[in-house]
Amino acid sequence: MTEAQPLISVVIPCFNSQATLRETLDSVLSQSWFNLEVIAVDDSSTDNTPALLRAYAISDPRVRVIRQANAGCGAARNAGIRRANGDFIGLIDADDLWHKDYLTAHMDRFAADAALGVSFTRVRFIENDGMPTTEGTRPKLTGLRPEDILQDNPCGCAMLVARREVFDQIGLFNDKLRRAEDQEWLFRVALTAWTIEGIDRVLADYRNSPAGLSADLEAQFKAYLDLIEHVRPLAPDVVARGERLAIAHMLHYMARRAIRLRQARSVVRGFLFRALKLAPELMVRKPRGTLAMLAVVLVPGAAEALVPSMGGTA
Numbered sequence: 001m002t003e004a005q006p007l008i009s010v011v012i013p014c015f016n017s018q019a020t021l022r023e024t025l026d027s028v029l030s031q032s033w034f035n036l037e038v039i040a041v042d043d044s045s046t047d048n049t050p051a052l053l054r055a056y057a058i059s060d061p062r063v064r065v066i067r068q069a070n071a072g073c074g075a076a077r078n079a080g081i082r083r084a085n086g087d088f089i090g091l092i093d094a095d096d097l098w099h100k101d102y103l104t105a106h107m108d109r110f111a112a113d114a115a116l117g118v119s120f121t122r123v124r125f126i127e128n129d130g131m132p133t134t135e136g137t138r139p140k141l142t143g144l145r146p147e148d149i150l151q152d153n154p155c156g157c158a159m160l161v162a163r164r165e166v167f168d169q170i171g172l173f174n175d176k177l178r179r180a181e182d183q184e185w186l187f188r189v190a191l192t193a194w195t196i197e198g199i200d201r202v203l204a205d206y207r208n209s210p211a212g213l214s215a216d217l218e219a220q221f222k223a224y225l226d227l228i229e230h231v232r233p234l235a236p237d238v239v240a241r242g243e244r245l246a247i248a249h250m251l252h253y254m255a256r257r258a259i260r261l262r263q264a265r266s267v268v269r270g271f272l273f274r275a276l277k278l279a280p281e282l283m284v285r286k287p288r289g290t291l292a293m294l295a296v297v298l299v300p301g302a303a304e305a306l307v308p309s310m311g312g313t314a
Helices: 021-029 049-059 073-083 104-111 146-152 163-170 181-190 217-230 236-260 267-279 287-300 302-310
Strands: 010-015 036-042 063-065 088-091 114-126 132-136 162-165 195-207
Touching: 010 021, 010 073, 021 036, 021 049, 036 049, 036 073, 049 063, 049 195, 073 181, 088 104, 088 163, 104 114, 104 162, 104 195, 114 163, 114 181, 146 181, 146 236, 162 163, 163 181, 163 195, 163 287, 181 195, 217 267, 236 267, 236 287, 267 287
Parallel strands: 010 036, 010 088, 036 063, 114 195
Antiparallel strands: 088 162, 114 132, 114 162
């Protein structure tokens, strides 16, 4: 650590996270960027999460714990951000992991670009037991416009680092949204002069948890439609132009996600065919992923061989 290092406030929303929380905290506290504080927000857990958090707070003075009435991830993140002291805010969920140089890589980018408001990286998917997979995200990394954010969440899983100034300017997460609140927030950022850019390196792990919020695919899709209605008044022209293709992209993603979660082929087929009916051009825009999913739908036993093709946005 040097005195010149800006402070990063890392906010971790926690709810019944005892199975994975220790790994997440260890990955944050072992970062090569030492000057950080961790604000863990316990969203009224009923398992051993509170005891784990207390133990970490006792052993490492960088850890602070907040407990709130259950209100969801967005509200928990907001509670942590309000208590943050840092010039930069890092977000990670209680079942995901950062590689050792995750924060250092972001801070190098911020130091080089005063207009950069939000930074993210590519992410590797890991199994629920922590075993790595060959899958990962391949988001658009630069030149992101509101249309791009409407179509796809480049951060994928609310793992990002942002300047505190960005939150001060556009506000916190919309806690009326129980899902997709990070995508709605990024859409608001994209409407400003701040840039959102990604690092072309895999520096974080996202856990494919069958019990996670994103495992309920129909609920996740309905939440996305709710997101569109929330951002429509902010930029009606953007939404009008991009809504059809954006919804089709989300259905396409839902089909990929169903394969990752090893759900029934009928679930994959339902999402995929709805996507192609709405936007047949996805066959051209996303040929590799679409053909792989068609194989899963049409060829029994194809899913296991083709799961590596499901990662990212291609």
